Amino acid sequence: MAHSDSVKAGVPSYLKEAQMIKQGAEARVYRGTFLGRSVVIKERFTKLYRHPEVDEKLTRRRTTQEVRSILRCRRAGINAPVVYFVDYTTHCIFLEDIIHSVSVRDHIASAQASEQNPQHLQTLVDKIGEILAQMHDEDVIHGDLTTSNMLLVSGAEDHNMKLVLIDFGLSYISALPEDKGVDLYVLEKAFLSTHPKTETLFERLLKSYTASSKKSPAVIKKLDEVRLRGRKRSMVG
Amino acid sequence: MHLTQVLELFPEYTVTQLLFKDVKNTTELRKMAVNGEIKGALINPSMVVDSFQILVAANKAVHLHKNGKMKTRSLYSEIIFNLSPTNNISEAFKRFGISDSDSAVHIVLVHNKDEILNINDIILKVDGQQIAVDRVSDLTDVAKIKKLYKVAPLEEKCGSLLDAVVCRMATKDVA
Numbered sequence: 001m002a003h004s005d006s007v008k009a010g011v012p013s014y015l016k017e018a019q020m021i022k023q024g025a026e027a028r029v030y031r032g033t034f035l036g037r038s039v040v041i042k043e044r045f046t047k048l049y050r051h052p053e054v055d056e057k058l059t060r061r062r063t064t065q066e067v068r069s070i071l072r073c074r075r076a077g078i079n080a081p082v083v084y085f086v087d088y089t090t091h092c093i094f095l096e097d098i099i100h101s102v103s104v105r106d107h108i109a110s111a112q113a114s115e116q117n118p119q120h121l122q123t124l125v126d127k128i129g130e131i132l133a134q135m136h137d138e139d140v141i142h143g144d145l146t147t148s149n150m151l152l153v154s155g156a157e158d159h160n161m162k163l164v165l166i167d168f169g170l171s172y173i174s175a176l177p178e179d180k181g182v183d184l185y186v187l188e189k190a191f192l193s194t195h196p197k198t199e200t201l202f203e204r205l206l207k208s209y210t211a212s213s214k215k216s217p218a219v220i221k222k223l224d225e226v227r228l229r230g231r232k233r234s235m236v237g
Numbered sequence: 238m239h240l241t242q243v244l245e246l247f248p249e250y251t252v253t254q255l256l257f258k259d260v261k262n263t264t265e266l267r268k269m270a271v272n273g274e275i276k277g278a279l280i281n282p283s284m285v286v287d288s289f290q291i292l293v294a295a296n297k298a299v300h301l302h303k304n305g306k307m308k309t310r311s312l313y314s315e316i317i318f319n320l321s322p323t324n325n326i327s328e329a330f331k332r333f334g335i336s337d338s339d340s341a342v343h344i345v346l347v348h349n350k351d352e353i354l355n356i357n358d359i360i361l362k363v364d365g366q367q368i369a370v371d372r373v374s375d376l377t378d379v380a381k382i383k384k385l386y387k388v389a390p391l392e393e394k395c396g397s398l399l400d401a402v403v404c405r406m407a408t409k410d411v412a
Binding site for chain 2: 010014033034035036037043055064068070071074075076078082083084085087088089094096099
């Protein structure tokens with residue numbers, strides 16, 4: 001097993017057999033079987049336009065950042081996929097496949113289309129606000145909050161619905177209200193643009209966030225600031 | 238009785254697990270493992286929640302072995318080390334390996350496809366009663382595991398103890 005061909009064979013040849021379900025700018029996502037379980041594999045590929053050393057450094061940091069945030073969330077009782085295995089040579093993360101789930105995005109869209117009673121969606125956004133407050137109280141900044149990055153596990157009743165946060169690829173640890181405010185601002189932009197006519201629903205989400213977190217006043221104040229200037233901080237003066 | 242699983246990432250390798258209780262020759266077995274007479278890892282079953290936990294450790298050990306990045310000297314000691322939530326090697330052996338006073342042993346074997354494995358050879362060496370591997374949960378010391386892996390009640394809200402344990406094992410190099 002010493003010769004170089006077989007040394008690298010493991011994960012890459014496995015991924016050739018696995019079923020690719022998504023390709024983004026940052027990574028490819030596959031579905032496969034790992035030690036008898038159904039898993040999702042996130043592979044961060046090499047970017048040829050970057051200097052190899054910089055590329056390696058960035059990719060490695062994002063991979064470690066992602067698993068760290070997942071562990072931190074789970075420790076605090078926030079649902080996130082279990083990490084089964086991390087390969088730092090090919091930058092692959094093997095994650096629990098959240099079965100029987102739909103993205104919150106698809107769920108809201110179909111609920112709006114079928115014009116169900118609005119109370120169900122209200123319960124959902126209350127829950128989202130609560131979970132995000134918990135996450136921010138742990139100083140985890142998700143970095144890419146969208147309704148596609150939240151999974152709703154079906155089967156659970158309304159009052160104890162199970163919501164799983166995924167894709168911590170851009171996440172980091174910070175206690176600054178500024179970072180939390182931007183995190184919410186990103187969600188607001190994504191939420192209102194993917195789901196038309198949901199302004200009141202999003203307001204309700206923020207209300208639930210405010211009620212659930214002790215540190216929320218500073219964050220909401222920052223959110224108001226960020227709304228006026230956009231996501232990037234002004235560098236004037 | 239034993240449990241065999243092919244490693245999907247390294248299809249040329251297979252992991253076999255055997256579980257024994259009422260073992261009377263633990264000291265002898267440990268010596269055999271140290272001098273290579275038994276090619277396997279001897280694990281204290283009270284630290285095992287589920288056979289999946291062992292598979293995760295074995296898969297990681299084979300992976301690091303192939304990449305030349307093992308922290309310990311052999312594939313089998315690496316399996317024991319991978320079970321531990323910390324990076325302290327001697328502590329890992331102390332907690333997850335077997336000691337002379339133990340009466341139950343969880344044996345993990347890793348074998349190549351073209352290697353002939355004689356499980357009976359191993360079974361004959363153990364002076365004890367073989368039981369089904371999934372009965373390892375009867376031997377688990379849940380309180381000890383929760384303490385060692387630092388699993389708080391809050392975390393059990395979002396998954397099983399096995400999930401918590403596996404997550405820590407997989408991320409211990411960076412967390």
